[in-house]
Amino acid sequence: MLPDILLGKLAALAVLSPAMAFAALGAYLLLLRTPSERVVSGVVLSALSVSLAASAVVWGSSVVAPYAFIPVELGPWFRVSGYSFDVVLLVDRLSSTMMVLVSLIAIVAGRFSVAYLHREAGFARFFLLLALFSTGMLAVVSAGSIDLLFAGWELVGATSVLLVTFFHERAAPARAALRVYVTYRLCDVGLLVGAVLMHELAGSAHFSVAFGSAAWPGDAAALGSPAATAIALCLLLAAMGKSAQFPVGSWLPRAMEGPTPSSALFYGAISIHAGVYLMLRAAPLLERSPAASAAVTVVGALTAVYGTVVGRAQADVKSALAHATMSQVGVMFIEIGLGYYRLALVHLFAHACLRCLQMLRAPSALRDAQEIRAAHAGDPLPRLGIAARALPAPLVRRAYWLALDRFHLEALQQRLIAAPLMRLGQRIDGFERRWVAALSGLPERAEGEGAGRAIAGGAEVPAPDTKRARS
Template identity: 85%
Template sequence: MLPELLLGRLAALALLSPAVAFAALGAYLLLLRAPGERVVSGVVLTSLSLSLAASVVVFGSAVLSPSALLEVELGPWFEVAGYAFDVALLVDRLSSTMMVLVSLIALVAGRFSVAYLHREAGFARFFLLLALFSTGMLTVVSAGSIDLLFAGWELVGATSVLLVAFFHERAAPARAALRVYVTYRICDVGLLVGAVLMHALAGSARFSEALGAAPWPGSAAALGGAGATALALCLLFAAMGKSAQFPVGSWLPRAMEGPTPSSALFYGAISVHAGVYLMLRAAPLLERSAAASAVVACVGALTAVYGTLVGRAQADVKSALAHATMSQVGVMFVEIGLGYYRLALVHLFAHACLRCLQMLRAPSALRDAQEIRAAHAGEPLPHLGLAGRLLPAPLVRRAYWLALERFHLEALQQRFVAAPIMRLGERVDRFERRWVAALSGLPEPAAEGEGGRRAITGAGSGAEVPAPDTKRARS
């Protein structure tokens, strides 16, 4: 194993390289004029190459060491009321594997985007967001505390929303980005509450102190059964939102409104697996709580069944790939719930690489399908699967219709979740206006919540199939 000082510096280099590229390009764009495409892509891809090289060295050192567990102290961020927010990285087999995966997929997607987004008006914006996303995701997978993980988690969410709305000249990407944003905001409450619970129950935000200092996956956490269950369920709720698990995963097909490289990066390979990583990091909590493990497995099983049924009825390739990703991530949750943590990590790595390739080839999938169909012209259609042959025909038709409509999941969420929250927000807004008017002695202003309600309702209603990527003549 490499010396701890050198290993810590390499881990910090892997994290800070894309951050430096984002800061340098962002400052240049703000202070001067926009640089050329070659400069923008060169700076970002060079930083990702450095990050990948450092991650590979860290991964090799972690694999060769039988008990790889190293905390890298980068110093305090701020201190308030006796509490210090320390920036610390955790290097072990789980984090080093994910660092290699994030850097590799980001570099591949970035290299693909150089030609794909050539002469696109938002070329520099895309690569800036790519560097920021890489920084956020590397922060998530290498964070030594839940506080730092939360910061990276929010960076990933923000860049995800901005890239879904990349083609903001059209209304559909903006509505899809709003749907993703609302889902993230609701589910991220679980991570925030989980951070507070970890502080309260374990007295520390450090994973090495709260979950144990044993090498991953470690032993059961030194928390009580009730506390471990509550903390694990909070983290599960956050993971469900980011990994598009049932019943909050209806946003995933809508997120395909972004460019194909961002779809491959976020919803095929990296971002959609962030929830899986969070559950893998929380393995000591699941070892302590059988109830939480059972809930994780049940959520994954429901998601796998839902994604498989709906994905087979989709008419466009990106929606079909989105639901295929959803089903495979659900299987990973089942593996984690059953205690097969290493299997889930291998499954994550292999699935991310495969799905990234499929997403990048999505614009040419229609041509491939047409060539295959032409080569097999005149041959009989394949038989239905086992379920289609055993179940009654009316039941099969009903299941197909429900799958085509995605089981009306979005309409149910709109009616029972989004609409009540909007009504509550409007009531709170009216109360606040009256209270402020009464204190200031001014006339009560008119309520202005109706336009916002119409905007949110338009974003969440209906089950329209998202249009494929609008890059000219390429999707």
């Protein structure tokens, strides 16, 4: 086993390598002209290779160590009002395994993108976002405090949205990115509230203090059951949004509007499993709270059933893969809720590698499926499954149409969540306008005022005087 100081430096190197690549390329792009594709990809892939090598050494040392739980303090980031934001990494078997996975998948997706995005206008932008995403995800999986985890979590969310809208010339990617952004914002409230509760109830943001310093998955947290339940449920809300769990996972198929490498990186392998990692890190809380464990199990079961049924009815390969990913992540939530944390980690690693491969070769897989179907055009159709044969035909047809429309989940979210929030925002906006008008002494502008000015050819033209016209 390597010394703790060396392990800490290697873990910091794994996180900071892609960050330095992002900073160097970003500064060069701002101050000088755009470098060649070979330079851009070479810098990012070299940084990710360094990160992978450092992560592999840390993982090897953590696995062979009899007691692998090493908090690494890198010093305070800032201090304000007596509070110090400490940058703390945590080296254990969970974090080191995830660091290897993140670095490996990022290198594979980046290497694939060199040829896939060749001569694409946004080539440099993609690799900059790849480096920033890798930094954020490595910060999430190696964070020793919930504060640093939150910072990395937001970096991952921001890069996800920016890569969904990579082809921003079209309207569909922009709309899909907006849906992803809104879902992330709403569910990330859970992580923010959970961080505040951890500060207040556990007295510290450090996992080694709040959850105990036993090797992962550790013992039950030294908190009361109500406190552990409250924090765990808040973290579950954040995990549901990032891992596309039912009923907030309808954004996942739409997120496939981004490039194929980003779909493989985010929604096939890495980002989609961030919620699973968060629940694995919160294992001591779940051990203390049977109610939170039951909630995790129920959410995973509903997601697994929903993803399986809907995925079988989808007509395009990416939507089918997205729902298959959703169902498998739901199974991981079930494993975590039942206490099989090591099984969930192995499942996560294997599933991420498989989905990355499937996403990267999705266009080729589609062509292969078309050729196989054309070769067997004269053969009889395969028999339906046991459930489809056992249920009445009208019920099977109804279930198929509901699955094809994804059980109208998006329409329900629009009616029950989005529309009420929009109405609330409009009422608050109207109240603010009346309040500002009353304080300023100006007459309140009626809704729709300004229609008296027509816009013609980009110039403002005053509307005709209706009184003079009548006279």
